[in-house]
Amino acid sequence: MKIAVCIKRVPDMESRFKIAANGVSIDETGLKFDISDFDAYAVEVALQINEKAGSGETTVICLGPDVVQETIRKALSMGADKGVQLKADSVPADSLAIAKALAAELKDGGYELILFGKHSLDAMTGGAGTMVAELLGLPCLTAASKLEISGSKAVARRELEGAAEMLEFPLPAVVTIDEGIARPRYPSLKGIMAAKKKPLEVKGAQLGEVRVIVEKMELPAERPPGRIIGTGPDAVPELVRLLQTEAKVL
Amino acid sequence: MSAERVLFVFVLIVAAGFFSLNVQRLVQYLRRGRDDHRLDHPARRLWNVLRIGIAQAKILRDPVAGPMHAGIFWGFLVLTAGTVELIVQGIVPGFTYARFLPRPVYLAYSASQDAFAALVLAAVAFAFFRRLVLHPRRLDGDKTHHGDAYFILGMIGGLMVTLLAMFAFDGAANPGALGPEKFVSRPLAALLAGVAPATAASVAHTSWWLHVLLVLFFLNYLPYSKHLHVVTSLFNVFFSNTSGPGQKGVMKAMDLEADVEQFGANDVAQLTWKNLLDGYSCTECGRCTAACPANITGKPLSPRKVVINTRQRLMESVGGLPLVQEHAATAVDERHLLDDYITEDELWACTSCRACVQECPVSIDQLEIINEMRRYLVLSESRFPEELQPAFESMERNGSPWAFSPADRGKWAEGLDIPTMAEAFAAGRRPQVLYWVGCMGSFDDRAKKTTVAFARILKACGIDFAILGQEESCHGDPARRMGNEYLYQMLARNAIETLDRYQVRTIVTACPHCFHQLGNEFPQLGGMYEVIHHSTFIERLLEEGRVPLQTEEGQALTVAYHDSCYLGRYNDVYDAPRETIRRALPIAKLVEPERSRDRGLCCGAGGGRMWMEERTGKRINAERTEELLATGADTIAVACPFCMTMMADSVKSREADARVVDIAEVVADRLAPG
Ligand code: SF4
């Protein structure tokens, strides 16, 4: 089946972040980037569906400057067949602007399934997937933890608080993927070599109007360091007092 | 020419012809393997042949089987001269070396034949006794060919009996012909005094026939048996990994740009011809497996089986030798060394400790085969224990096999007034020594204490050094050992770039893995540095009297030092860490566990095992800790952060009353205040 997976390039979350001089973005020097985790799950889901079917084609689409080609190659090295870069100088903060660019690309692609991660690891808006579905007039299912395809129908599972639900929907559709659905494979060197020869098309991104912008970015307040107020039973009264007056949890 | 001579020459030609045909075949089969250049360091190779081959240095590591085998081997060498004489006699009747050898030399030769025939016979008898009565455990398992062993021993015994019978009956037929130099056959001949000379002569002649026929049969039996090592082992030793300083256990760089179908080996054709020659040379003695920490603790790995399987699969894939065709020719192409003979689990159980390589008397490199197959699993199929994926990903993203932020790498040094290379260069200084801290030393809480201890020593001795701080990044050795050569080369090149940017020449490190990788494997990728392990570095400082030590004599510890594989068997550093303890704390009593120095048992963390679960059998670190504690030591000393973790974990889990310390901590504790 023809599957499109929309992926995003994000910084490694273990990094120590700094705010850039402009005050509205993070300082990228020294940061390592990779495909966003949920997007990697989505790629894995697509690959497994097509492997199970024994045929099909997986296209990965990524919006951003030329550095995202590295991210696309990573997905290709996992086994995706084709890549498309929607070229833009930067990735805007406005999900709708992004969704419009993606929808323009996806519209005539003949895809039966369009996958997203449930949200990106950096911005965490989770907006693009649902908006693309709306723009294309397709059914949309978010945060799937399981996905079975049978003919022109699909069944997905969603985890709820203390329960789970199964939903059936017709294809084509847009599905956003939750973690745990399938462990993204580690590309073999064979895969990496093959990826170098796979097609990667570069097109200008037809971004929508950007109405949401970042005004200011801040690091979370530093947590005050822990304090040792004493040891043994003698310290209990002071602990209780602090829990009441300072931490206000009692 | 007499009919008998014609018959003999015919038999000789057939036997020699069949043998050389099979040798040709075996050589041809080797060509199925990959090319591998094995003629560098010729002097060292010859030396290895003399020391390991002729002098049987490694064989003699076993105090029981060693002398027995050496006896048979040396006897074999000496008696071969006699065999040649006997065979020539078949063509030129009455031929003897006496014709052209000076008399004393001939007498000595003649005596040697008697002496070694008796010696070999005794060794064979002992070998039977050992196998049947003593029953050493290492000879069992892995479907070894016991029958083959008895058959061969029987044949060697038969050769000696026919030889001595020939001498003795010859003596009985020609009274007075045997001089005193025939000190074994003369008394035997005396016992036969009652036999009629004509009868004795014909028995002697029959013995000659039996003897030479047995020799020729033995020769032709070799290619079909594990005793092929008789022919191949000297060559195998010559072509083995050279084992000079800094050459042990070095993994060769792969050409990752090569336009090949697959990377690494899943079958014999992707192994090198030398790996295949290893297969021919294995004697199934089991010394490797008996020393293997994985095998000892009940894991599915047996290095002997890896080698036996390599030969079996090679023979299967080529259809064996004439008369003994192995398996039907069908489906052979669908089978592979990996999976059909050697399982993934076996390969991942290896700690790359090199104990097997160290023990093998014929210099087989079992580990090379294991590593090539791991490379296949990771690079071609991306097949590995799932715990490894986060380690790979973290190395790629964070430059460390653990998910720590690269920004925190230099955190241990905060407030210690230790410059980074960047800071030193900015201040216009170029430190003489780089302290490469390593990932464990930078991030692991316990290892950080060693790091600080070593830094304190460096400072106390006034060493002009710096660290890389945030700019340090994993050199990729764990990835390489786990088969991920691609990731390794990426990380190694990156590290070399950083080191060269600061024109680093001398590196010290407290981690044997960093030490081995930076010093012995980086040269493959153009990184040339003098790398010194902290044990050697501190020992030198102590020897030069540069370490300001306290004057009090300190605590009278009983210390058992645990040898790190990458320091010991990979780099022959055994004395420096022990000497460091002795010099820094002379009052300490050093005790040795049963397995120590080049026989030391691995801690269980090498070869990427650090990142894998240990699900089967006994834990290797438990086995090792028990042994160390059995010495009565109150302190276990290590010189490796990996060993530290493994030993400390195990000591803690058994709530033993012992401390695990790094040798640097022993010294740092002894630094004079101020
Ligand atoms: S290197 Fe060590 S663990 Fe691996 S097979 Fe050899 S002896 Fe066993």
Ligand code: SF4
């Ligand atoms: S590989 Fe070497 S040590 Fe192991 S069984 Fe064979 S000959 Fe013996």
